[in-house]
Amino acid sequence: MTKYHSARDFVFHLIFWPIVVVVAALAVLAGTQRLFLVLVGLAVLDVLLIWVYTTTYYVLDETELVIVMGPFRKRTNYHDIHDILETRDTTSAPALSFSRVALILKNGRRLLISPRDPKKFIQTLREKIQSH
Template identity: 30%
Template sequence: MDKFISKKDRVFAAIHWSIIIALVFLSSLSIYLKYWFAIPLLLAPFAFFLWTWFQTQYELRQDLLLIRSGPLCWKIPVSSIRKVNRTNNGTSSPALSLNRLEIIHEDGSIFISPEHEQEFISKLKTMNVRIQVEGKQNKGRKK
């Protein structure tokens, strides 16, 4: 089993942490104003954003790509993966960077952003030699 954490760039850090800080502020304000009903409504997205920030990862197990992002989980058989495209597509996905890989498989596609992209692709191709890789190699790592 190989684990790869998500690459994290400045854009996603700014978005995630701005939302988290705003939710903390609003929760504090709700406590101060004694709006008790609002606290669970604010803590749920707070927990979600924190969880996805610290727990977005990709695991390669036997014939399975397991993608976890907070409470969300996808299981993709490696044998069903046809192509990997390098992209900067901003579509909502379990990726914390715009420097992404589109995993195209029999049931659709999903965008991910493993921190060690080349190592991830190599291990994936070892598991399924029929996978095609397209696009230029993403250079460096944005922080």
């Protein structure tokens, strides 16, 4: 099992942290206005955002790629992957960087991820795919 943490771009930080701060400020404002349901909802959203930020990674185990993004998990069997390429596609994805790896699946779908060491990740993934 090999674990690759997600890369994080400076631009991503410029987008992400202001959102976290604004959501926290809105939660505080909701608390002062006695809007406790809104306060709880915003606090949960903030915790979820930080959880995703701190725990986005990719695991290459014996039979599948596991994408972990906070509480969310996506499993893809190696035999379902048709092609792998580096991209700068900005489509929404479990990636914290705009330098991404696109996994083209046999069903035509694409998965975008952003491992810190994309070249090593691609090499290891290709080896795993070939061995299955």
